[in-house]
Amino acid sequence: GATIGILGGGQLGRMLSVAASRLGLKTHIFEPGAHPPAGQVADRVTTADYDDEDALRAFATSVDVITYEFENIPTAALDLLESLRPVRPNREALHFSQDRLVEKTFLEGLGLQVAPFAEVNGASDLAAAMESTGTPAILKTRRLGYDGKGQARIGAAGDARAALDAMNSAPSILEGFVDFTFEVSVIAARGLDGEVVCFDPGQNVHKDGILATTTVPAALSAPQHRQAIEAARKILGALDYVGVMGIEFFVKQDGLIVNEIAPRVHNSGHWTQNGCVIDQFEQHIRAVAGWPLGDGSRHSDVVMENLIGEDMARLPALAADPANALHLYGKADVKPGRKMGHVNRITGPAKG
Ligand code: ATP
Ligand code: MG
Ligand code: MG
Numbered sequence: 001g002a003t004i005g006i007l008g009g010g011q012l013g014r015m016l017s018v019a020a021s022r023l024g025l026k027t028h029i030f031e032p033g034a035h036p037p038a039g040q041v042a043d044r045v046t047t048a049d050y051d052d053e054d055a056l057r058a059f060a061t062s063v064d065v066i067t068y069e070f071e072n073i074p075t076a077a078l079d080l081l082e083s084l085r086p087v088r089p090n091r092e093a094l095h096f097s098q099d100r101l102v103e104k105t106f107l108e109g110l111g112l113q114v115a116p117f118a119e120v121n122g123a124s125d126l127a128a129a130m131e132s133t134g135t136p137a138i139l140k141t142r143r144l145g146y147d148g149k150g151q152a153r154i155g156a157a158g159d160a161r162a163a164l165d166a167m168n169s170a171p172s173i174l175e176g177f178v179d180f181t182f183e184v185s186v187i188a189a190r191g192l193d194g195e196v197v198c199f200d201p202g203q204n205v206h207k208d209g210i211l212a213t214t215t216v217p218a219a220l221s222a223p224q225h226r227q228a229i230e231a232a233r234k235i236l237g238a239l240d241y242v243g244v245m246g247i248e249f250f251v252k253q254d255g256l257i258v259n260e261i262a263p264r265v266h267n268s269g270h271w272t273q274n275g276c277v278i279d280q281f282e283q284h285i286r287a288v289a290g291w292p293l294g295d296g297s298r299h300s301d302v303v304m305e306n307l308i309g310e311d312m313a314r315l316p317a318l319a320a321d322p323a324n325a326l327h328l329y330g331k332a333d334v335k336p337g338r339k340m341g342h343v344n345r346i347t348g349p350a351k352g
Helices: 011-022 053-061 075-084 091-097 100-109 123-133 157-166 222-238 280-288 309-320
Strands: 003-007 026-030 044-046 065-068 117-120 137-141 151-154 172-176 182-190 196-198 202-207 210-216 243-252 255-262 300-308 324-328 339-349
Touching (some): 065 280, 075 091, 091 100, 091 255, 137 157, 151 157
Antiparallel strands (some): 202 210
8 A cells, every 4th residue: 555654653653553554554664763652553664854855855765645643844844844745734734734824814814814913023013013913912932933933922021031032032022911701622624635624622721831631522502613624724825734733712792713723633623533423633644644524523422632741640540531532652761841641531321
């Protein structure tokens, strides 16, 4: 069968490999770090840096299609890979999701609502930016932030300078604080033929900037649910996207605000492994391999809980509860803030 090349060997790459294997496909992981979680299940691993052209070339020519589990692939590496094999999702999706300023501008251009934002390149921009977004606000680095890293809250003018210093004056964006009632995300998939399938929105709770739980069904009204799905369709269509995308929203009484998009399988979509017949990982592999998409409708209500750092101490108790489906990533050392696994707790047959 065909071989799927996956850039990145973390837990997402691992679960993509498992899904590919179930479809009779092989996977080849490209990962700079040693002992990647995906390495335990993939058919092949290349351990090399993104500036190693020979390794990139050998990787690309050994696979039929290339996908990725993270959005920060260096441009030069992407140029080389793209010249050798199709990269799905495409480059545009990476372009719009690697940089928060470009991302927000793109989303706004589609007519979607985003938080008020302003570019900040140094201390001299801050006052004007705060004027335009209002306070409280959040200063975020434009690139490379995840799990709430590279962000600082700004309540009053005094915090601003400290926030910028904390980020070493990296090019940033200031976002007005959105007073949302809750957060949801939509995991959407688009096939090579343009078909779009969306999983039901999940309701997300973050703790210390890291996703803690996702619950389905989310407490959205029917119009809010429709708005979330319509926004997702619009984004995937505009990008001529192929694969799975995670789209995060803030929910307010008067509508949904798009927070950010991730051009890949997404932590808030892990519930689909036990809530749907076809989960986000299989859907993504189907899409990038050019297969028809599967049926992503939800058969069960689920609470997904991330197991982060010392949460792993609760493993014996979690394993003793027969309603818990456990997914562990095989990471050897437990570190604070490190995603070690997740548990999908089935709460009943699908309702709502
Ligand atoms: P991820 O790990 O999801 O990629 P990230 O580091 O890219 O996270 P964001 O999604 O931008 O960060 O923010 C993390 C969380 O912080 C959000 O889910 C939300 O709870 C809160 N947050 C971020 N921006 C805002 C905002 N403008 N207003 C209110 N809360 C916000
Ligand atoms: Mg993010
Ligand atoms: Mg986020």
